Amino acid sequence: MPVGYLISVAVIAAGTLCALAPPRRPRPLAELSFRCGLLLNEAPVLGGYFLLASTLLVFAQRDIGSPGAWAVVGAAALTGAGLVAIARRGLRAAPVLERALAEGLGPDGRAAAGAGPEGRPRHRRRLARALFAPVFPRRRDVERIPNLRYGDAGRRNLLDVYRHRSRPAGGPVLIHLHGGGYRQGRKNTQALPLLYRLASRGWVCVSANYRLRPAARHPDHLVDLKQVIAWVRAHGPGYGADPSRLVVAGSSAGGHMAALAALTPNDPVFQPGFEEADTAVTAAVCLNGYFGPYYGHGAASSPAAHVRADAPPFLIVHGDRDTVVPATEARRFAGTLRAASAASVVHAELPGAQHAFDLFPSARFEAVVDAVEVFADRVLKGR
Incomplete structure (x- = not known):
């Protein structure tokens, strides 16, 4: 399992989720979600570029060989789709x-x-x-x-x-x-x-x-x-x-x-x-x-x-x-x-x-x- 890639995808996925569907209650969670999703909600392309670079790097290093690694690639693809949805909303x-x-x-x-x-x-x-x-x-x-x-x-x-x-x-x-x-x-x-x-x-x-x-x-x-x-x-x-x-x-x-x-x-x-x-x-x-x-x-x-x-x-x-x-x-x-x-x-x-x-x-x-x-x-x- 490429741990660094997993962490990278998880961070972008969390920010994407906060941007797509920010919770309104409880108040502390809403505040945290607002802060975590703010950048990606306005500049989703930055998250997309980071995901793309991370994915290309992990493939170049031949770290994709296990079912778990492929699952992370799938999560990256889903996150990318979420970023596209955010970009479309902005337009x-x-x-x-x-x-x-x-x-x-x-x-x-x-x-x-x-x-x-x-x-x-x-x-x-x-x-x-x-x-x-x-x-x-x-x-x-x-x-x-x-x-x-x-x-x-x-x-x-x-x-x-x-x-x-x-x-x-x-x-x-x-x-x-x-x-x-x-x-x-x-x-x-x-x-x-x-x-x-x-x-x-x-x-x-x-x-x-x-x-x-x-x-x-x-x-x-x-x-x-x-x-x-x-x-x-x-x-x-x-x-x-x-x-x-x-x-x-x-x-x-x-x-x-x-x-x-x-x-x-x-x-x-x-x-x-x-x-x-x-x-x-x-x-x-x-x-x-x-x-x-x-x-x-x-x-x-x-x-x-x-x-x-x-x-x-x-x-x-x-x-x-x-x-x-x-x-x-x-x-x-x-x-x-x-x-x-x-x-x-x-x-x-x-x-x-x-x-x-x-x-x-x-x-x-x-x-x-x-x-x-x-x-x-x-x-x-x-x-």
């Missing part, structure tokens, strides 16, 4: 997002989602991501200006600016907040393909740290985001930004914060010491966001409690296999928004997507970035 994100854009923005939104800025089909780029799965989304035409201070909380009040190296003026702004349950996380880790893509298109993108639990609690995090918005209004033009066109976005807990900020513009309760600053935003993007109440603070700390008729447009994207924040929460929040707001609400549930799908430049997240680009373009044009 289904694009048509789901196109339908959601058509429903929320009109038929032209769906048409634009299928083509790049030069009119070339985007599905080829998504397929390339599925086959080669690069894990480093930086772009040569984008520069990152790190660790700019926007508040008095040390490194938790630092932000990074991403802009095109040609330094164009008057670019729209995207502010992104990381996730981590308000307990962990940092800038420059999540949604990087989104930040780099928009910056390469002439946007000025901002990724910010904020104060975390237990040293901070609600509404401290929201106050930090409001300070970031105020900083962009005051200093953004110096980096080529047009602060009158500002989209706020977030992942997980950052989505919770982004939704709250979008629904509480210029509220002095959340702007202590800078009450006169304009903190209104043009639109909000929530990726695998949490929309419930903050730890022990009651319903008033949830975005749903602040829904209003003049809310800005929202794009809400969630995974239908999310075991950290169930998709029903996003679905419920989107319904509440649609019932009250006069603005566009685009809501999409991605087939097979888990929590934190925006950590990797996968085929699935490429489709999400395409959708964000189309959504933002339509909102900024007032359509």
Whole structure:
């Protein structure tokens, strides 16, 4: 029995199973499954390449001669089939997002989602991501200006600016907040393909740290985001930004914060010491966001409690296999928004997507970035 090959296949098989059918209960098992399956759920090709290399090596070494060894080869084949199924689910994100854009923005939104800025089909780029799965989304035409201070909380009040190296003026702004349950996380880790893509298109993108639990609690995090918005209004033009066109976005807990900020513009309760600053935003993007109440603070700390008729447009994207924040929460929040707001609400549930799908430049997240680009373009044009 080739023990090393057995271990390799077992590890990939376990990750594949966690990605295909993650358990939701008990909570510790769901958390473990989420972590074990996250990489393969977004980059199944990496598992496939590893399986293929391991299998070719064991055959080259002539270690396949017993029934047990052939059983491991069979398990590798089954695991490979599971990885193919995962990859196919990832590619289904694009048509789901196109339908959601058509429903929320009109038929032209769906048409634009299928083509790049030069009119070339985007599905080829998504397929390339599925086959080669690069894990480093930086772009040569984008520069990152790190660790700019926007508040008095040390490194938790630092932000990074991403802009095109040609330094164009008057670019729209995207502010992104990381996730981590308000307990962990940092800038420059999540949604990087989104930040780099928009910056390469002439946007000025901002990724910010904020104060975390237990040293901070609600509404401290929201106050930090409001300070970031105020900083962009005051200093953004110096980096080529047009602060009158500002989209706020977030992942997980950052989505919770982004939704709250979008629904509480210029509220002095959340702007202590800078009450006169304009903190209104043009639109909000929530990726695998949490929309419930903050730890022990009651319903008033949830975005749903602040829904209003003049809310800005929202794009809400969630995974239908999310075991950290169930998709029903996003679905419920989107319904509440649609019932009250006069603005566009685009809501999409991605087939097979888990929590934190925006950590990797996968085929699935490429489709999400395409959708964000189309959504933002339509909102900024007032359509």
